[in-house]
Amino acid sequence: xxxxxxxxxxxxxxxxxxxxxxxxxxxxxxxxxxxxxxxxxxxxxxxxxxxxxxxxxxxxxxxxxxxxxxxxxxxxxxxxxxxxxxxxxxxxxxxxxxxxxxxxxxxxxxxxxxxxxxxxxxxxxxxxxxxxxxxxxxxxxxxxxxxxxxxxxxxxxxxxxxxxxxxxxxxxxxxxxxxxxxxxxxxxxxxxxxxxxxxxxxxxxxxxxxxxxxxxxxxxxxxxxxxxxxxxxxxxxxxxxxxxxxxxxxxxxxxxxxxxxxxxxxxxxxxxxxxxxxxxxxxxxxxxxxxxxxxxxxxxxxxxxxxxxxxxxxxxx
Numbered sequence: 001x002x003x004x005x006x007x008x009x010x011x012x013x014x015x016x017x018x019x020x021x022x023x024x025x026x027x028x029x030x031x032x033x034x035x036x037x038x039x040x041x042x043x044x045x046x047x048x049x050x051x052x053x054x055x056x057x058x059x060x061x062x063x064x065x066x067x068x069x070x071x072x073x074x075x076x077x078x079x080x081x082x083x084x085x086x087x088x089x090x091x092x093x094x095x096x097x098x099x100x101x102x103x104x105x106x107x108x109x110x111x112x113x114x115x116x117x118x119x120x121x122x123x124x125x126x127x128x129x130x131x132x133x134x135x136x137x138x139x140x141x142x143x144x145x146x147x148x149x150x151x152x153x154x155x156x157x158x159x160x161x162x163x164x165x166x167x168x169x170x171x172x173x174x175x176x177x178x179x180x181x182x183x184x185x186x187x188x189x190x191x192x193x194x195x196x197x198x199x200x201x202x203x204x205x206x207x208x209x210x211x212x213x214x215x216x217x218x219x220x221x222x223x224x225x226x227x228x229x230x231x232x233x234x235x236x237x238x239x240x241x242x243x244x245x246x247x248x249x250x251x252x253x254x255x256x257x258x259x260x261x262x263x264x265x266x267x268x269x270x271x272x273x274x275x276x277x278x279x280x281x282x283x284x285x286x287x288x289x290x291x292x293x294x295x296x297x298x299x300x301x302x303x304x305x306x307x308x309x310x311x312x313x314x315x316x317x
Contacts (some may be wrong), residue, residue, distance in 0.1 A: 001220050002026045007063040008053050009096050010070035011047070011270075012038030017164055017173045018039035019067055019216045020047045032059045037073065037180065042173040053285050054092035061099035065152040065223050068110040069095050071139075074180050075115075075265070078193075089139035093181025094146055101154060109222045110147065112160040112230060113140045114208070114272055121206065121238070123275035126162070126230050135269040144230055145160070151228045159227035164234030164274045165206040167294065171301030183241065184209060184298050189246050191256045194300040200263035203242040206271045208234040211289040213295070235287040247292065251299035 004027045010016040011031025020031045021044045033044055034053040043049055050059045054070045071089050072078055079087035097108055116130040116137050132138035147158040167182035169172045170189050174181045187197035210233060218233040239247075245258050279285055289297070 001065070001224055004028070004064050005062070005196055006062040006067065007029065007032065007059075007061065007096070007100065007265075008067045008069065009033070009092070010038060010068075012040050012049065013059050013073075014038075014042075014168070014177055015163075015212060015215060016067070016069040017042035018212045019069070019219055020044075020167070021143065022106040022216050023220065029089075030060050030063070033070070035175060041177045042176070049208040053088070054096050055087055057095070057099065061096070061105070062103040063100055063105055064107065066096060066100045066105055066108045067219055067223070068093055068108060071111060074135070075134040075136045075160055077180075078139065082135045085135050085139055090142045090146070091134075093143045097150055097158070098148070101150070101156065107157045107223055107226055108147070108150070109159045109161065109219050109227075110143060111140075112144055112162045113137065114162045114164045114232065114234065115269055115275065116141060116162070117272065119270040119308075120273065121271045123177050123236055124232065125275040126278055127231055128173075136310065157219060157226040157228050159222040160230040161222060161233045161279075162230060162274075163215060163217060164210050164232065164272055166210050166212050167298065169211040169298030169301070171298065173299065183207070183211075184244060184248075187245060187258075188252070188295075188298050191245070191248050192252055192299075194254075194256060196256060196259040197242045197245060198261050198270065199245070199259065201259045202260060203245070203258060204240050206239050206240045208236070208272070208273045209291050210234050210243075210287065211294045214287045214289055215279070217288070218279065218283075218285050221285050225283050227282055231282065232274040232276045233278040233279060233285075234272075234276050235291070236274055236276055237291065238271065240292055244295070247295045248299060251296050252302060258277075
């Protein structure tokens with residue numbers, strides 16, 4: 001993508017800031033975020049930042065492309081305040097798309113979720129039946145229906161990407177999420193500090209872990225190809241939490257055993273794996289970062305021997 005005026009909602013958050021920073025080298029990028037779970041410290045200097053909510057009207061909408069990533073991005077956020085979750089995730093989506101449409105924008109890429117597939121050890125295709133078991137999932141399915149409306153009624157290019165377990169680590173733009181960060185980031189931070197990461201059940205649950213760099217490429221490709229519909233963005237490989245902890249220990253040179261606790265959530269998704277063939281066929285996208293390389297990247301800052309580093313330095317302790 002080149003020489004476009006781009007709006008990234010949720011642009012100071014984890015995925016949004018990575019996308020905004022990536023696009024800013026060749027495009028005019030506006031990042032909108034209310035800083036509920038984002039921070040402008042994630043953004044490069046050449047990204048224009050506007051602090052406001054997507055349900056408001058005081059941010060630029062005269063753009064060529066909208067990447068709508070703003071959301072209350074976990075089940076716990078929604079269950080604690082379902083009304084706010086609906087306003088941000090559904091009303092905020094409609095508001096952002098409608099305002100941009102009125103300015104002549106025809107291309108929208110938005111975040112959906114793989115959680116709607118439930119627990120599956122087999123690859124999940126977009127064609128399978130999905131259900132909402134949490135308010136978070138209901139809000140993302142509502143987005144998909146509104147996106148269908150904008151595509152059918154207004155003939156817009158509206159692509160929903162169902163992300164699978166996106167990660168980068170606290171050395172990237174994920175640290176501000178804290179307890180809402182991906183488990184790789186949380187477990188690595190705990191293990192590097194000599195603390196036992198807490199795994200639900202016996203640690204056999206699996207995830208299709210997808211590095212944020214691959215997700216950013218996927219977002220850009222969806223816009224470049226002016227896609228419409230829903231698409232999975234995942235690696236088509238799954239690793240258990242036990243395997244993940246072992247890989248973190250190997251990368252850090254540590255030997256910290258996990259603590260196994262009872263899962264406190266109803267409807268916890270035990271297993272996920274993407275079938276990304278539809279997206280691959282449409283764009284040529286392939287994940288470039290395998291999980292072993294991704295874990296090494298997450299762990300690398302903790303092995304930094306730079307005395308200016310604010311990370312735990314394992315070497316020379």
